[in-house]
Every structure is written in structure tokens, then in C-alpha cells.
Amino acid sequence: MRVEVTEKTPQKLLTKASGFLKGYTHTLNPYIGCAFGCSYCYVRQSPVGLFRKQEWGTWVDVKKDVKEKLAKEMRLLRKKEQPISIFMSSSTDPYQPVEHKEEVTRTQLEVMAEEPPDFLFVQTRSPLVTRDIDILKKLGDRVMVSITIETDLEEVRKRFSPSAPPIPARLKALKILHKEGIPTQVAIAPALPFSEEFALKLKGIVDRVCVDDFTGDGSGGKRTARLGVYEKYETEEKAKWVEGNVQQEVFEVMRTVFPEEQVIQSPDGFFPPKV
Template sequence: MDFPTRPQHRTIGRAAGSNPAVRYDRVTTADFDDGWEKDDPLPVLRTSVADEVPRKIITRNTSPDLSFDRSINPYRGCEHGCIYCFARPSHAYLGLSPGLDFETQLIARPDAPAILERELAKRSYRPRTIAIGTNTDPYQPIEKDRHIMRDLLAVLAAHNHPVAIVTKGALITRDIDILGPMAQKGLLRVGISVTTLDPKTARLMEPRCPAPKRRLSVIRALSDAGIPVRAMVSPVVPALTDHELESILEACAEAGAIAASSIVLRLPQEVSGLFRDWIAAHYPDRAARVMARVRELHGGKDYDPEFGKRMTGQGKWAELLQQRFKLACRRLGLDRSLPPLRTDLFCVPPKAGDQLSLF
């Protein structure tokens, strides 16, 4: 028998509407309304942060779909709360739900800069571009107080180590004093994700991210500081934001972006159910159409993880989208390939007490 579920909190400013069970748990629980609860106002669901001390901070990958082989995540979970975030399932590894837990129960790594220094100092280390922001956003709201990302940048800058940053956060402009000199040395590029220009859609889909106009102003500020910015139209949500593709690229180019990329919506594991619930709640008139197009993109499924297809999708609609993207980029001058970041400047700075070189 199905019982009506009673909400435990008011989820103001959250995208997920529930906490799906953690797939690794053998036992699950379910709340239900037995009629005895009082009608007192529910408490607001607040964000909590716990600290973690990882054994290492640089994560390696061998994915043929990615242009980098190493990355850093200063935080686990993301308060931006984007409903489509492909990183949500990673919270299950911590015994937490990819739903509301992902947005509200965050993990910070305050020792990450010191651990990074140790890893870069190893004799066996060979520099290649480190990507930051490929899983969760390093400039989510808690970075304002924690400064972990800024401290990581200080370490990378001291080592002349190349870094590529992806973010939706406006807080990145705080670090222009570090980022500007790195860009001048050829050690930095930044990707700013702009998914829609419609503030209402953005507020519902990415509830705690800066508004679209604010992200465009970030592109302008970074560009004015000499920092190369890639406009990232990611993800493109079919039947919801795909009609904005050209206008987003135009706005980003006008703001100073010099290159662009695009990825279609992908819904791995628990993200699929969360997104289906979200689209049905906020856009019931087009929910069926959106999901039908998503399945068309992924071979009849909500998601196809096959390398070479998961980022672009497959089928006629995917081909059409790619053609539109390429034509718009060519017209706007965004179809350039950025030069590789420099690795020849890398060096481990001397510490107090080290013997200095005679040459």
C-alpha cells in the first residue's frame, strides 16, 4: 500500500524535490503521513558543511571524451543545486543521496592546498593541465568563506602549473589578481557555463547560481583582465533551452568570450528520476516532449554512457544541433582552437632551508 509522504522541510531555493535512496544501501526507509503530525510550519532545509582530509587531491582519469587527464575537486556536493548536474550520483559514494543531500550536505577539503603542494613536489610528477570545476563548482557559495579554491590557485601559481577552470560562480572575479598573471604566462583558461538567458528558467533549474546577466558580466570582467574565456552552452536541454543556442553564443561573444563548446543534457543514474520529477513539476505542459527528445538523443534511453556519444548525443536532432552550433560559432568567431597551456614553466619553489642552486 502506498502512503502519502509528509515533507520534513521547506526546500526554499532548492532544485531537487526529494532524496532518492542511496543505491548502495541494503535497507531503505520511507516517511509517511500517519495523520498525527501537527500542522506546525516546517523548518527550512539549511546547508551544512563537513570537512574531509583526503589522502591525495589530484584525481586521474583516462576518459577519451575528456581533454584532460587530471583534476581537483575542492568540494564534494554543490550548493548551486543544478537539477541536471551529472555529478549528483557521486554523493552516493559518501552514503548520501544525490537529491537534496547533494545540494545541502557538502564536504569541504581545507587541507587540499597543502596536499597539492606535496604532490607537485614529488620527483616523479610530470605537469599537465589540471582541470578544476569538472565535477562540482569550485566557486559555489561556501568558497566565499572557505577560500580553498583561492589557496589552491596560489599553490598552482607559485609552481607555474597550468590550470583550466569551469564555473558558473561570479566569485571567480575575486581571484583576478592571481588569474590575470597566470593567463599572461599562458597557464590559464576559464570556461563559464551559460545554459539559458531566461532568468526564470535559470532560477528554477539552477536555483543558487548567479543569474544569466551576472555570468555574462563575469565573462566581461575576466576578458578585460586578459583571461581567455570559453563560453560553455552546457547542457543544452531539448525543448526547453535549445532554441536559445544562438542567442547565448551571441551574448557570450559580445561579453568577450573567444571560444565556445556545447554538451547536450545527460541524465546518469539518479539524475534521470530527479530531472523527470523536476520537469513535470515546473513545466508540465512540455515534460513529455522534453523527455521524448532526451531519449531520442540517447538511443531510446534516458542516458547512454557510451564514450563518443554521451556528450553530443546521437541521431538527426543531435546532428542538427551540432550544425547550428558550428554555424553560429563560425559567424561569431568562436570556432577557434585555443593553444595548449604551457608546461615548460613548471618548477617547485624552494622552501625555507633548501640549498639554492649555484646556476
């Protein structure tokens, strides 16, 4: 699918967090739009997705001139002695394909390595995040990288998010990050049909597991229903993966491999670790 890429110069980069992300002070989105275009993405039904009048996944705006702007915003917050906890990103993937060339996310991470927030949560589904291990290490325990792996079955991934990175590559990225000592999380969000071996594949490569279902779309599942996602399930999958208590069932599966304190249900699974 061809993706239209344009450039934007934003007035401001950090946005005050609210609603689902109330555990943070700010959100940070290096891009507007997302080339992964996952069928279930809640942003499709948000103002960002609806206002553009273009199909979600076919356009991306690259934010330009971010280095000095972000540094200034960070310094101003510090001058006010305000806490700074950042969720990156709430309405895009910071490591989508255009990041290979544009490096907007890497530039912002470089700024935060010099002007560190109290905590940074990096949410992505892209193995490209491993490129920035050198910077992430500088942030130490101030950062956590959360990689979405909603299923371990490529057939399912291709059905729901054909433009997203392959599952084996994401698992490998988690393994690399974890080995390098970077705090890691797998976000099974939303939980899609997976194999009996899924939990074992995650063992030893993550610090915690976040479990979510479609109720985490910010509207209790109503946005997802409007997207027609349920039609992508096979008939025999619906009883277990649509009609049942998916979040609780997946939570219990993960608890057969991980200790209780490492498995967290959404929304707490997207909040900073408790210390």
C-alpha cells in the same frame, strides 16, 4: 535551502583523470558536494552523489589543510618530469557560496601560481571567480576559465537550477575576465531553451564556445533521464530542446555569430586548447 557544511582533511588532492576527462592528467576538487544543486547535475547519479544518502545540494564538505599538501603533490609530479594538466573541478563547483569564506579554491590557485601546471581548466558557474583575477593573471596562457551559461533566460534558469547564480551576473563575469586578458570560454552545458539574442550576448566576451547537451552526462543521457529533468520542460519546448539534435542545432546558432574555430562541441570543448 539550508546547506550542511562539514570539514574533511583529505589524504590526497590531485586525482588521476579518466573517462570523459581523458584530455587531462588530473582533476582537482576543492570541495565535496555542491550547494548549487542543479537539477541536471550528473554528479547526483555518481558515487559521490549517491553514497551520501542526502539530497544533492544540501551538503558540502570543505577540504582543509590543502596548501602544503597540494604544493608537495605538484613538486613530486615535477620531480618525476610528468606533464600536469588539471581540470578544476569535475564533481563540484570550485566557486560555490562557501568559497566566499573558506577560500579553498583561492589557496589552491595561489599554490599553482608558485608551482604552475602545464595547463589549468577552471570550470564554474559562479561570478566569484572574478575575485581571483590577480592570481589567474599570473598563470597567463596556462589557464582557461570556463563559465557555464546554459541559457540566457532567467525564467529557465530558475526552473532548472534555482540555487545557481543569476545569468546576468555570469555574463558580467565573463566580460570582466575577458577584458582582463584571461582566456575565457562559455560552456552552454547542457543547452537549455534560450532566446534569439543569446549568441549576440556572448559576442566579444569569450575566446571560445563549448556546446553540450544531456548526452554529456557521462552515460549518453541515461543519468539525466533518471533524474526526471525532462519533466521541467514546458510542453512546447520538448520537440526542439529534448527530442531534436540539440547539440547540433545550438552549434549552428552559435556559428551565426562566432567563427567555426571558436565553437566546439563537447567533449572537445572541455579539453585544453590546441596549440
